Amino acid sequence: MKTIRKISDSIYYLGANDRRLSLFENLFPLDNGVSYNSYFIDDEKTALADTVDRFVADPFFENLEYLLKGRKLDYLIVHHMEPDHAANMGRLIEMYPEMKVVCSMKANQMIQQFFGADLGDRAIIVKDGDSLSLGKHKLHFVTAAMVHWPEVIMSWEESTGILFSADAFGAFGALDGRIFNDEIAIDEGWWSEARRYYANIVGKYGLQVQAVLKKAANLDVKMIAPLHGPVWRKDIADFIGKYDLWSRYQPEEKGVLIAYASMYGNTESAANALALALADRGVDKLEVRDVSVTDVSELISLAWKYSHIVIAAPTYNMNMHPKMEHFVMDMKHLNLQNRAVSLIENGSWAPAVIKVASEILSSMKNMRILEEKISIKSALHSIQPIEKMADEIVEDMKNN
Ligand code: FEO
Numbered sequence: 282m283k284t285i286r287k288i289s290d291s292i293y294y295l296g297a298n299d300r301r302l303s304l305f306e307n308l309f310p311l312d313n314g315v316s317y318n319s320y321f322i323d324d325e326k327t328a329l330a331d332t333v334d335r336f337v338a339d340p341f342f343e344n345l346e347y348l349l350k351g352r353k354l355d356y357l358i359v360h361h362m363e364p365d366h367a368a369n370m371g372r373l374i375e376m377y378p379e380m381k382v383v384c385s386m387k388a389n390q391m392i393q394q395f396f397g398a399d400l401g402d403r404a405i406i407v408k409d410g411d412s413l414s415l416g417k418h419k420l421h422f423v424t425a426a427m428v429h430w431p432e433v434i435m436s437w438e439e440s441t442g443i444l445f446s447a448d449a450f451g452a453f454g455a456l457d458g459r460i461f462n463d464e465i466a467i468d469e470g471w472w473s474e475a476r477r478y479y480a481n482i483v484g485k486y487g488l489q490v491q492a493v494l495k496k497a498a499n500l501d502v503k504m505i506a507p508l509h510g511p512v513w514r515k516d517i518a519d520f521i522g523k524y525d526l527w528s529r530y531q532p533e534e535k536g537v538l539i540a541y542a543s544m545y546g547n548t549e550s551a552a553n554a555l556a557l558a559l560a561d562r563g564v565d566k567l568e569v570r571d572v573s574v575t576d577v578s579e580l581i582s583l584a585w586k587y588s589h590i591v592i593a594a595p596t597y598n599m600n601m602h603p604k605m606e607h608f609v610m611d612m613k614h615l616n617l618q619n620r621a622v623s624l625i626e627n628g629s630w631a632p633a634v635i636k637v638a639s640e641i642l643s644s645m646k647n648m649r650i651l652e653e654k655i656s657i658k659s660a661l662h663s664i665q666p667i668e669k670m671a672d673e674i675v676e677d678m679k680n681n
Pocket residue numbers: 361363365366429448508509
C-alpha cells in the first residue's frame with residue numbers, strides 16, 4: 282500500500298508517522314507522535330533525501346519501491362545522520378550497490394561509525410557551493426554544521442525552490458495525511474510544540490542557526506521540507522521569523538513563566554499569590570507550572586517564549602529542589618540568554634536557593650536577576666513581598 286504525496290510535479294513525500302513512540306530520543310514526551318520525513322526526486326537520475334526511523338521502515342521501503350518502478354536508486358542525499366533519519370541507510374547501501382551517497386565529510390565518517398561501511402568512491406562529499414544535477418532538478422548544498430549535529434547539510438532545489446532543511450524547521454507531531462502547513466491549524470498549540478522541538482533539540486546552537494539563516498537568505502526558498510513535521514509552502518516567513526527570534530534567544534512575548542517546586546504547598550502558595558498579583562496588574566501573558574509534574578522540555582519551551590521567569594523552590598540538600606535544579610541546569614545547558622529572573626526560596630532552617638540559582642544564572646549570558654528576592658522560612662505570612670516582586674516585574678517589563 283503506497284502512502285506518498287507529491288510536494289511538486291516530480292518530488293514526493295514518502296515519510297512515515299510513529300504514533301506509538303512515547304519518548305522522542307527516549308527523552309522528550311510525545312502527545313501526538315512524530316513524523317519522519319523523506320523525499321524522493323523523480324528525474325533522469327533518481328534521488329532519495331534521507332530515510333526514516335527503523336520503527337517505520339516497512340512502509341518506507343514499500344513506498345520507495347513503488348516510486349522507483351523497477352529503476353535503480355542513483356543517489357541517497359544524507360542531510361543528517363541521526364538514526365531517526367539514517368537508520369535505514371545500511372540496508373539501502375546493500376540494496377542498491379550502484380547508489381552514490383551524497384553527504385558531508387563528517388557524515389561519511391559517521392556512516393562508517395554507525396554501519397561499519399566504507400563507501401569508498403560511492404561517497405560524493407559535498408560542501409557549500411557544490412551542486413548536483415539530476416536532470417531537470419539541481420540541488421545546491423548548504424552546510425549547516427551543529428544544527429544540531431556536526432555533519433548536517435541542507436540542500437536547495439533550483440527548479441522548485443524547495444529547501445531540504447534537515448531537522449531545522451521541524452516539529453513534533455504526527456502528520457494526519459495533511460503534510461502541508463496550509464492544511465493544518467498553525468495555532469498556538471502547534472507553535473508550542475514547534476518551539477518545544479526547537480528549544481530542546483536545536484536551542485543550544487543559536488549561533489549556528491543564525492549562520493544558516495544568513496546563507497538561506499540568499500536563496501529563493503519557496504518551500505521548506507524538513508525532516509519532521511509539515512512541509513511549509515505558505516507563510517514561510519512566519520517560521521523563519523520564529524527561528525530568527527529563537528536563535529537570537531529573544532523572547533516571543535513580554536510575559537512571565539512562574540515555575541515552582543513545592544513539597545507541601547507553601548512555596549506553591551507563594552507562586553499562586555504572585556500570579557494573582559501579576560494578573561491584578563494587567564499581566565495577561567502569564568503561565569504557572571509545577572516543575573514536579575511538568576516535563577522539563579515544556580518548561581524549556583515556555584522559558585524560550587517569555588521575557589520573565591520566576592523560580593520558586595524549596596531548599597533540598599543545600600541546593601534547589603532537584604526538579605527545579607534540572608530545569609535551571611537545562612536552561613544553562615541549552616544556552617538560554619536575555620531573560621529577567623526573579624527568585625523565591627523556601628527553607629525551614631537554611632534556605633539556599635537564591636544563592637545556588639544566582640550562581641548558575643550569573644554564569645549564563647545576559648540573565649538579569651531582579652532585585653526583589655523572597656526568602657521564605659517555611660511559610661509566607663505576609664503578601665507585602667509578593668506585591669513588591671509583582672511591582673518590580675511589571676516595571677521591568679515596561680522598561681526592557
Ligand atoms: Fe530528527 Fe536530529 O534527528
